[in-house]
Amino acid sequence: MRKWIKALPVVALLFMTVIAQAEEKPKVIRIGAGGNSLNLPKSSGATGWVDEQGLLEKEFAKDGIKIERTYYKSMGPGQNEAIASGLIDFGSAGDLVLVVGRAGGLPYKIISTSGAGGGNVYIQVNPASGIKSLKDLKGKRIGYAKGTYLQLCFVRILDAIGLTEKDIKGVNLISSDQIAALATNSVDAIVSNSDRPLVDQGVAQLLFDTRKYPQFKGGPGAIFVTEAFANKYPDITKRVLKTLLKGYYWASKPENQDAIIASSVKTGGTYKHIKADQIGSLPPKEKYDPTITPEVLKGYQEIIDFSVKSGIIRRKYNVNELFDLRFQGPALKELGYDKYWVHK
Amino acid sequence: MSRNKLAILVLGALLIGHANLQAAETPETEQPKEQGSVVPFGSEDLTTAENLDEGGAISQADLSGVRSELATLRDQLTQxxxxxxxxxxRSLSISGSxxxxxxxxxxxxxxxFLFNSAILSLKGFLKKDYEEGKSFSYTLGLGSNASYNLQPTDAYLQYSIGQSLDIGQPYLYVNIGQQKKQFGLEATTTEDKQPAINTAQFASKLGLSSRDIGIRLYGDLVPIVDLGYNYRIPLIEYSLGLYNGSGTNAPDTNRNxxxxxxxxxxxxxGYYSPWRGLTLGSSFYRGQQDLLKGTTLITNGDGEAIKSRYGADLSYVSAPLGFTAEYVLGRDEKALTGTTLANSTKKITTSRGYTVTFFYEWGEQFYKNSRSQSRNDDWWPTTFQPFIRYDHWDPDTLLANNETAVTTVGFNFFFAETTKFQLNYSISDDKATPLKQNSFAAQFQFGF
Known part of the structure; x- marks a missing residue:
């Protein structure tokens, strides 16, 4: 009896520990993603495949943790608003929107890139605009989604020909509005991703694309997590990342490229253009390499510096403020992918 | 070209393009799968169905079939x-509530039960300027009045004097016609700052919520743009209007x-600042009104009485929190004695009203980007919004015990894109009557 009484505090402590550990997991993991021109709740690429296969749902089913996904039509800026409002825990967005969000104090960290490939950028023009070369863009109405990687790439292209955003009339257009705007002559040109149905119809012309000039293409986008979630649930964070990395591994295989393209078509792209964009890109293993390398960090620091110089953000900060490197290294190692994506 | 027609053309082009691509991408060596092979009843499975559905490579005959189908579809759509x-x-957007x-x-x-109001609003561009956004637009509204008759509400032209394409630059507009006066918050704000069913007493008592016919110049200065969120907020917003002063659907009654x-x-x-949504405003309204003794017009008193209103407001609306406060003074001249302007004795009455509102929200109704999600269904961010408001009105500050105070507690439930359900419980204390009463209102507000 006395032994039992003596053991009671220990049992109670153990019980409390178990309870505390049981509470150390969320009821739901809220994941943000970019929307698409068809307004469908789908994303493409590696994360799109993870979503389709329900890998995250399977991973956390045993813990009773639900997965909630929200697809924001306004892409990165929509996810930034959601983070600011405490509506999502994870997300994936382009480089510039994350750089801008962090500059404004958003409490999130990048835990992986979303592939080293980055997105190609296409400049489509209305033939009636008289634009024949990049320099003709001066003074013209150009539609692009401000605050996204498209803006950053476009500003860099302008910079290379001695222009700035002040030399053009920038119109803030999300991708779903760009086609109609160009077709109705609301803008002279658009800066877009690979989709260009108006070029196919002869309504618009393709002036420039970064397949020929990869130095201007988008940098690697990223997967981010809120600091609060990562600090409160580090193990869950690593498991989410590991599941997503499985998607990047699958996407990096040559035999899965047709499936990747088919998945992208479901988000509203044109098959021909997505395929051409894919072919004109890096080999799959490189394109879907999610590793945060010193080159990636250097690239992001350059984006921060360029954004300050261009007036996109006001606060200059060190890239380490934006990245949390605690998770990816161990996750890659546990999956054996550190021997697949090898960086010297 | 209307948006519908454009969408149809684009859809048709995409379908034709897709069909062409399917044909072009087919390897020449690939043989079409056998079509129409007989599967014993009961032995169908998903694989069988899938094979039949996909049907292998597309032949020229298949392509002709698709083209024929598209032509039929096009004819149907044209009809x-x-x-x-x-x-x-011209371009037309129809909405209403x-x-x-x-x-x-x-x-x-x-x-x-009460059918409180019905509003139909027509808007569109008369001339759209693609160069700088200096466009002409129109607004025509029809609303039911207390007698359930439809009558014009808004009826004005709007012209963008300055550019309106670059969110980093100031905007400047002019409105001409019948429109709402831009005085303070209560009389003008939308539902994100106005959770109660009824507006504050001073808004109607001082004629601030009614429309008038005139011209209004308004715009903003020093816009702050936070590209990380597609957020634009100007440091200064201004409005300057000139009106008849005789109210809605009424010609001017005097020369002033x-x-x-x-x-x-x-x-x-920027968006991620605790100060986002903080606004300090000040308004004035000065004019002349007919000199009345009671309800009788004094001879030669047309437009000879002073009418002025001054107001200040403070609001902090940053979801999930909301707070608004407004203070208004009114000065109205009336005749105490006499029958003509020359022999009348006049008096200026000063009235005063103020209101304070607090509200809190659970849900995503007021997050712009959350409302524009990619969804398969007709989901809308369900939002709950409890609030409390205190509304005070004193029709004559020189007289004691004539104030009316109304305290309202309420709950708004937003459950569809254009629909909300509101519950208000009000405790009012009219010291002049004197009458204390409690009232309850439940209201559906739905729009399209």
């Missing part, structure tokens, strides 16, 4: 466009014009 789809000479209410009160004989002005200072911060 629908001609016969069943409304058309307009209706309020259906049940109200009950502790006062005898005051309860029942009323002048209205408003300036608001917004916190010049």
């Amino acid at each position: 629908r466009l001609d016969k069943t789809i409304a058309n307009s000479k 209706t309020q259906t209410r049940y109200a009950a009160s502790t006062s005898p004989g005051k309860s029942g 014009k009323d002048i209205e002005g408003r300036i608001a200072i917004n916190a010049p911060v």
Whole structure:
């Protein structure tokens, strides 16, 4: 009896520990993603495949943790608003929107890139605009989604020909509005991703694309997590990342490229253009390499510096403020992918 | 070209392009799968169905079939466009809202269902400027009045004097016609700052919520743009208007014009700032009104009496929190004695009203990007919004015990894109009557 009484505090402590550990997991993991021109709740690429296969749902089913996904039509800026409002825990967005969000104090960290490939950028023009070369863009109405990687790439292209955003009339257009705007002559040109149905119809012309000039293409986008979630649930964070990395591994295989393209078509792209964009890109293993390398960090620091110089953000900060490197290294190692994506 | 027609053309082009691509991408060596092979009944499985559905490579005959199908579809759509789809000479956007209410009160004989208002609004561009966004647009609204008759509400032209394409630059507009006066918050704000069913007492008592006919210049200065969120907030917003001063759907009753002005200072911060949504505003309205003794017009008193209103407001609306406060003074000249302007004795009455509102929200109704999600269904961010408001009105500051105070607690439930359900419980204390009463109102507000 006395032994039992003596053991009671220990049992109670153990019980409390178990309870505390049981509470150390969320009821739901809220994941943000970019929307698409068809307004469908789908994303493409590696994360799109993870979503389709329900890998995250399977991973956390045993813990009773639900997965909630929200697809924001306004892409990165929509996810930034959601983070600011405490509506999502994870997300994936382009480089510039994350750089801008962090500059404004958003409490999130990048835990992986979303592939080293980055997105190609296409400049489509209305033939009636008289634009024949990049320099003709001066003074013209150009539609692009401000605050996204498209803006950053476009500003860099302008910079290379001695222009700035002040030399053009920038119109803030999300991708779903760009086609109609160009077709109705609301803008002279658009800066877009690979989709260009108006070029196919002869309504618009393709002036420039970064397949020929990869130095201007988008940098690697990223997967981010809120600091609060990562600090409160580090193990869950690593498991989410590991599941997503499985998607990047699958996407990096040559035999899965047709499936990747088919998945992208479901988000509203044109098959021909997505395929051409894919072919004109890096080999799959490189394109879907999610590793945060010193080159990636250097690239992001350059984006921060360029954004300050261009007036996109006001606060200059060190890239380490934006990245949390605690998770990816161990996750890659546990999956054996550190021997697949090898960086010297 | 209307948006519908454009969408149809783009859809058709995409379908043709897709069919061509399917044909072009087919390897020449690939043999079409056998079509129509007989599967014993009962032995179908998903694989069988899938194979039949995909049908292998597309032949020229298949392509001809698709083209024929598209041509039929095009003809059908053309017929629908001609016969069943409304058309307009210029761009047109139709919207509207209706309020259906049940109200009950502790006062005898005051309860029942009420069809409170119905508003139909037509908007569009008369001339769209693609160069700089200096466009002409129109607004025509029809609303039901207390007698359930439709009458014009908004009826004005709007012209963008300055550019309106670059969100980093200031905007400047002019409105001409019948429109709402831009005085303070209560009389003008939308539902994100106005959770109660009824506006504050001073808004109607001082004629601030009614429309008037005139011209209004308004715009903003020093816009702050936070690209990380597609967020734009100008440091200064201003409005200056010149009106008849005789109210809605009424010609001018005198030669004088009323002048209205408003300036608001917004916190010049990015989206992720605790100060976002903080606004300090000030408004004035000065004019002349007919000199009345009671309700009788004094001879030669047309437009000879002073009418002025001054107001200040403070708001902090940053979801999930909301707070608004407004203070208004009114000065109205009336005749105490006499029958003509020359022999009348005049007196200026000063009235005063103020209101304070707090509200809190659970849900994503007021997050712009959350409302525009990619969804398969007709989901909308369900949002709950409890609030409390105190509303005070003193019709004559020189007289004691004539104030009316109304305290309202309420709950708003947003459950669809254009629909909300509102519950308000009000405790009012009219010291002049004197009458204390409690009232309850439940209202559906739905729009399209």
